[in-house]
Amino acid sequence: MEWFTADGYWLSRLIFQRALAVIYLTAFLTAALQFRALTGERGMLPVPALLRRTDWRTAPGLFRLHYSDRFFALVAWTGCALSVALIAGADARLPLWAAMLLWALPWALYLSIVQVGDVWYGFGWESLLLETGFLAVFLGNGHTAPPVLVLWLLRWVLFRVEFGAGMIKIRGDECWRGLTCLYFHHETQPMPGPLSWFFHHLPRPLHRAEVAANHVTQLLLPVLLFTPQPVAGTAAGLMVLTQLWLVLSGNFAWLNWLTIALALSAVDWSPAAAPPAQSAAPLWYEVVVFAVTALVLFLSYRPARNLVSRRQAMNRSFDPLHLVNTYGAFGSISRVRLEVVVEGTDERTVGPDTVWREYGFRGKPGDPRRLPRQFAPYHLRLDWMMWFAALSPAYARPWFGPFVQRLLENDRDTLRLLRHNPFPDAPPEHVRARVYRYRYTNWRELRATGHWWHRTYVREFMRPVPRPGPVSPSSRS
Numbered sequence: 001m002e003w004f005t006a007d008g009y010w011l012s013r014l015i016f017q018r019a020l021a022v023i024y025l026t027a028f029l030t031a032a033l034q035f036r037a038l039t040g041e042r043g044m045l046p047v048p049a050l051l052r053r054t055d056w057r058t059a060p061g062l063f064r065l066h067y068s069d070r071f072f073a074l075v076a077w078t079g080c081a082l083s084v085a086l087i088a089g090a091d092a093r094l095p096l097w098a099a100m101l102l103w104a105l106p107w108a109l110y111l112s113i114v115q116v117g118d119v120w121y122g123f124g125w126e127s128l129l130l131e132t133g134f135l136a137v138f139l140g141n142g143h144t145a146p147p148v149l150v151l152w153l154l155r156w157v158l159f160r161v162e163f164g165a166g167m168i169k170i171r172g173d174e175c176w177r178g179l180t181c182l183y184f185h186h187e188t189q190p191m192p193g194p195l196s197w198f199f200h201h202l203p204r205p206l207h208r209a210e211v212a213a214n215h216v217t218q219l220l221l222p223v224l225l226f227t228p229q230p231v232a233g234t235a236a237g238l239m240v241l242t243q244l245w246l247v248l249s250g251n252f253a254w255l256n257w258l259t260i261a262l263a264l265s266a267v268d269w270s271p272a273a274a275p276p277a278q279s280a281a282p283l284w285y286e287v288v289v290f291a292v293t294a295l296v297l298f299l300s301y302r303p304a305r306n307l308v309s310r311r312q313a314m315n316r317s318f319d320p321l322h323l324v325n326t327y328g329a330f331g332s333i334s335r336v337r338l339e340v341v342v343e344g345t346d347e348r349t350v351g352p353d354t355v356w357r358e359y360g361f362r363g364k365p366g367d368p369r370r371l372p373r374q375f376a377p378y379h380l381r382l383d384w385m386m387w388f389a390a391l392s393p394a395y396a397r398p399w400f401g402p403f404v405q406r407l408l409e410n411d412r413d414t415l416r417l418l419r420h421n422p423f424p425d426a427p428p429e430h431v432r433a434r435v436y437r438y439r440y441t442n443w444r445e446l447r448a449t450g451h452w453w454h455r456t457y458v459r460e461f462m463r464p465v466p467r468p469g470p471v472s473p474s475s476r477s
Helices: 007-038 047-053 069-087 096-115 124-136 148-171 196-200 204-224 231-249 255-264 283-299 301-307 381-391 400-408 443-449
Strands: 337-345 418-420 430-440 453-466
Touching: 007 069, 007 096, 007 124, 007 148, 007 255, 007 381, 069 096, 096 124, 124 148, 124 255, 148 204, 148 231, 148 255, 148 283, 148 301, 196 231, 204 231, 231 255, 283 301, 337 381, 337 400, 337 453, 400 430, 400 453
Parallel strands: none
Antiparallel strands: 337 430, 430 453
């Protein structure tokens, strides 16, 4: 069938696939380097405990067959190796069926990781990577032109990402409708970047223009994705520009970069280069693509209904394989930034004169003199969850206690998640946590103090917890 493929989109597919492979590599690397402290056998939320309270139907994956830290590491590093192979274009050197298998493997491996990731993997970009990665399996390789149906399905994903985010804002905080949310957002977002301080101090009329442009990008441009070229490609290009603006203003893991990859797949690059020689799509491939399209359309009913619902849910999966999901972000905006500051002391007795030393996190604000760093697309999972903990202790209840216990042990894997350990030679005797209000300094304060942040004490988050002493023979029996 001539209409089945889009010859002119071969470069769009190539750009999209290589970008997706880089994002896969980032996701697997994040998992490989952080899992032992977060979900390992001795982690804060161990995988074996999760497996015992869930079943195959709700969370299928490889770790249902076997779990050990060594096996998890094997899965994560295998995912890294497959991602590198895809970045290098290994799929282009394989027959069509083998290329599809090569794309299916990282999807299956990352699905298995997400299924046992507990709250550490409860972010919308996990589902977005799985949904996008699943469709990438059926895009084919250089032997055939990309299927039109799969290209449209990728636009359907992009539509839900942008339109879902736009609708949750319009329905949510009144500051989005009043165009004032960015008076606060750059300061109170989960993990500011090195330029966020400067974005915050932009003139307020420009902040209002940013919000208005956001509404246009997320509520109008997504509809244009389904119009003929060059309108659809222009809309996608404008989305890329707004996503790059978000990349500069904060750290949102690979959410922005994956959205950019999706948008680039909707751009018609055919005037830039002539398509290479491509053979007709085999019949079995056409049947598979039709079947996948039918499956995605069937599963899209509930996510589509969610988009127009007054009770719109953000970042929700409606099937255990995360094939079609809902997305959205920042339906409400915090006006005040609260941070949980974790401290320890090597004094055995805690009193008014106790000297406390602060643990340093890699991404979240801590030392007021430290300018936030750029980490995205790499995802600092603990730092992100600390932001939620500051919003409400309920977010931290399952894992914060185990986190503190591991600090009291100077647990190597946990300390690797941090930037600074104030007790390198011996574990602290006590650890506590306190909540501070953080605000950006202004230009005058920055020049006078060298501080990017000003912080004031608000309340106690966790009372001092002592380090467990040696276990006596009587207590063992």
